[in-house]
Amino acid sequence: MAEPIIELKKISKTFGDNKVLDKVDLAIKQGEALGIIGPSGTGKSTILRIIAGLLAPDSGEIYIRGRKREGLIEDGENPLGIGLVFQQAALFDSLTVEENVGFLLYQHSNLSRQKIRELVEEKLEMVGLPGIGDRYPAELSGGMRKRVSFARAIMANPENIKDNPEVLLYDEPTAGLDPIASTVIENLIRDLKAKTGGCGTYAIVTHQDSTIRRTSDRIVFLYHGKVQWDGKVNEIDTVENEMVRQFFSGSVAGPIQVIG
Numbered sequence: 735m736a737e738p739i740i741e742l743k744k745i746s747k748t749f750g751d752n753k754v755l756d757k758v759d760l761a762i763k764q765g766e767a768l769g770i771i772g773p774s775g776t777g778k779s780t781i782l783r784i785i786a787g788l789l790a791p792d793s794g795e796i797y798i799r800g801r802k803r804e805g806l807i808e809d810g811e812n813p814l815g816i817g818l819v820f821q822q823a824a825l826f827d828s829l830t831v832e833e834n835v836g837f838l839l840y841q842h843s844n845l846s847r848q849k850i851r852e853l854v855e856e857k858l859e860m861v862g863l864p865g866i867g868d869r870y871p872a873e874l875s876g877g878m879r880k881r882v883s884f885a886r887a888i889m890a891n892p893e894n895i896k897d898n899p900e901v902l903l904y905d906e907p908t909a910g911l912d913p914i915a916s917t918v919i920e921n922l923i924r925d926l927k928a929k930t931g932g933c934g935t936y937a938i939v940t941h942q943d944s945t946i947r948r949t950s951d952r953i954v955f956l957y958h959g960k961v962q963w964d965g966k967v968n969e970i971d972t973v974e975n976e977m978v979r980q981f982f983s984g985s986v987a988g989p990i991q992v993i994g
């Protein structure tokens with residue numbers, strides 16, 4: 735069994751009087767495709783931000799390959815290359831696709847423009863969008879913009895191997911997409927895992943049934959600040975856990991309280 739690449743131990747986080755995470759334990763192993771699911775507002779995005787080193791927990795420990803992480807990315811603490819794909823593609827509208835995808839290399843590397851252009855084109859090919867580097871985000875469909883944001887997340891600096899993403903974190907990558915555009919993104923997430931230069935390990939937060947089933951091998955179900963269930967994706971239709979059953983049936987009756 736592979737060792738955890740990321741391990742959260744007893745992580746708690748409270749916003750105001752809202753205890754969102756309550757001593758959560760979670761391990762992500764090398765090569766794993768982990769789905770983090772649960773009702774709205776249960777702290778899924780918060781967990782991703784803590785894993786990424788963007789947000790500090792109130793208590794608990796985070797281990798990266800067995801080494802305790804002490805700070806946040808902004809403190810220069812970056813023991814693992816992590817690529818983030820947010821719900822919104824979050825591209826800069828005033829920059830071309832090439833400038834967006836190559837943004838960090840333009841800012842933080844000494845690579846020539848020509849070299850960056852080549853690297854960007856390589857990543858655009860990986861996400862199935864070759865030759866669109868000169869276009870602007872506004873000229874693309876929502877699904878294309880998401881794929882451009884994937885290309886940006888897997889962008890790597892050949893001069894600094896440590897920067898290269900080894901883990902990708904996806905926050906609702908198919909939200910707002912039609913079923914076919916969602917399938918394109920789901921296939922891409924799987925493809926990137928397998929491709930050289932892609933990332934072998936990922937965690938994905940999603941509400942979409944198809945995305946849960948197609949992109950996750952293992953699933954953790956969060957509710958009330960705790961991991962309520964941890965199992966394989968092919969168990970979700972036969973699981974006995976009442977919360978998971980209610981979630982997938984969409985029923986308003988059950989242990990999950992309906993808000994709003």
Ligand SMILES: Nc1ncnc2c1ncn2[C@@H]1O[C@H](COP(=O)(O)OP(=O)(O)OP(=O)(O)O)[C@@H](O)[C@H]1O
Nearest residue numbers: 749750752754772773774775776777778779780781
């Ligand atoms: N910076 C913040 N300040 C205050 N409250 C916050 C902050 N970030 C998150 N929260 C609150 O923490 C709770 C969990 O938010 P989070 O976005 O992690 O949930 P989620 O499970 O990803 O939800 P959804 O499925 O709706 O995206 C919510 O009630 C949210 O309002």
